[in-house]
Amino acid sequence: MPGSPLKRPIRVLVAKPGLxxxxxxxxxxxxxxxxxxxxxxxxxxxxxxxxxxxAAIQEDVDVVGLSILSGAHLTLFPRVKQLLVEAGRDDVxxxxxxxxxxxxxxxxRKQGIGRLFGPGTPTAELVxxxxxxxxxxxxx
Amino acid sequence: MSVExxxxxxxxxxxxxxxxxxxxxxxxxxxxxxxxxxxxxxxGRSGARRIGITGPPGAGKSTLTEALIQRFRAQGLxxxxxxxxxxxxxxxxxxxxxxxxxxxxxxxxxxxxRSMATRGAHGGLATTTEEVADLLxxxxxxxxxxxxxxxxxxxxxxxxxxxxxxxxxxxESGDGIQTLKAGVMxxxxxxVVNKSDRAGADKLRQEVEVMLGIRRGNAxxxxxxxxxxxxxxxxxxxxxxxxxxxxxxVLATVASTGAGVDELAAALDRHHxxxxxxxxxxxxxxxRLADRxxxxxxxxxxxxxxxxxxxxxxLRQRLDEVADGLRSPYDVAAEILDQVKTGVVK
Numbered sequence: 001m002p003g004s005p006l007k008r009p010i011r012v013l014v015a016k017p018g019l020x021x022x023x024x025x026x027x028x029x030x031x032x033x034x035x036x037x038x039x040x041x042x043x044x045x046x047x048x049x050x051x052x053x054x055a056a057i058q059e060d061v062d063v064v065g066l067s068i069l070s071g072a073h074l075t076l077f078p079r080v081k082q083l084l085v086e087a088g089r090d091d092v093x094x095x096x097x098x099x100x101x102x103x104x105x106x107x108x109r110k111q112g113i114g115r116l117f118g119p120g121t122p123t124a125e126l127v128x129x130x131x132x133x134x135x136x137x138x139x140x
Numbered sequence: 141m142s143v144e145x146x147x148x149x150x151x152x153x154x155x156x157x158x159x160x161x162x163x164x165x166x167x168x169x170x171x172x173x174x175x176x177x178x179x180x181x182x183x184g185r186s187g188a189r190r191i192g193i194t195g196p197p198g199a200g201k202s203t204l205t206e207a208l209i210q211r212f213r214a215q216g217l218x219x220x221x222x223x224x225x226x227x228x229x230x231x232x233x234x235x236x237x238x239x240x241x242x243x244x245x246x247x248x249x250x251x252x253x254r255s256m257a258t259r260g261a262h263g264g265l266a267t268t269t270e271e272v273a274d275l276l277x278x279x280x281x282x283x284x285x286x287x288x289x290x291x292x293x294x295x296x297x298x299x300x301x302x303x304x305x306x307x308x309x310x311x312e313s314g315d316g317i318q319t320l321k322a323g324v325m326x327x328x329x330x331x332v333v334n335k336s337d338r339a340g341a342d343k344l345r346q347e348v349e350v351m352l353g354i355r356r357g358n359a360x361x362x363x364x365x366x367x368x369x370x371x372x373x374x375x376x377x378x379x380x381x382x383x384x385x386x387x388x389x390v391l392a393t394v395a396s397t398g399a400g401v402d403e404l405a406a407a408l409d410r411h412h413x414x415x416x417x418x419x420x421x422x423x424x425x426x427x428r429l430a431d432r433x434x435x436x437x438x439x440x441x442x443x444x445x446x447x448x449x450x451x452x453x454x455l456r457q458r459l460d461e462v463a464d465g466l467r468s469p470y471d472v473a474a475e476i477l478d479q480v481k482t483g484v485v486k
Contacts (some may be wrong), residue, residue, distance in 0.1 A: 054247060
């Protein structure tokens, strides 16, 4: 609305890095975040970390959500995070989901990656996670 | 990122600062007009041109945009893109998917793509989009493409902020009657029948040409008299040199293969040359600047009305009376306006 600082929508990039072609999950998540009132930039399949970071920077997103089912999560998540940090965007939350063993989730958490969600997670849970994170970290 | 930091970053041509500046403008946060005012001083230096691309959903606008980006890049031109997609009127959310089609150029540092949601702005979206295009131009991009779904007045307004507007249609867009309808068909400088390898493309192209002819009052100009040599003029090549009015060409493309894209790029050049030669470029620019100043003024007044006056509070006080039918919205608005004018609610 004019005047009063409008509560702006949270901007999220949803991407699928790596070589597996299963994007149903990413699409479900993208739709759920959209329905929760967020602006979702969906970049589709087979993205390299460089492409994801570049898009996240240009789109000035608050959150990057990656869907990884290929097993390459220990490489891909930290690489995207690193590229964002190098570009001065250490404030962006890198989160996501896929088939990721609990010990890997811990390892990634230690590298600055946000919560990671496994198959079957109700979408409401990740909406809540992102909303709570944004309330705390995103300024106006 | 503070406004100072953004301005410094822009001076150093940091893409992250440009992205931040766009966000600032999109959200109209404190200092956004300062950034825009600064950007305005940098316009017109790099010979930048703005191209608006509009058309129905699924017409292939994003794919065509990608093809144009590739074409411009081959000419050594840098490209900024604003891709506008609709916001849900129910949830306020949006799914912005235009980047998917522009993957081949997504790593090129000379290409900057920004997705924007319409956010249900009160007719102010065209202004914001133009301001974002200003930021891209001021940053140094030489071709600015504004892509928008052409389904309503707002989208038309956005497309019209460009110097050249391209309307993309597909054989599935409908029959000849659709092309006679007002609005979207009237605004374009160039018409493109995309997916022209599909059935019905030639027919649509013909129908669009006829429709354009009817509007000019010379629909049958290309129909040769019987037994005479068929005359197929150069109209399709986009505006005749001898006449001083622009005749929008109807082009055929297959964006996914790149077929017809060279011709489209050439037609864009011709249209720009026409605008320049006819003096319309300057005219349109003056008109846009006047429109912009008015829009910024209106935005400022609206802001002031909400922030500096008690107009909203007064409205809340009177709302019960309006709801109960004791007074009309017009009475109350007039009362508020009177008070604002005389400084009572200042």
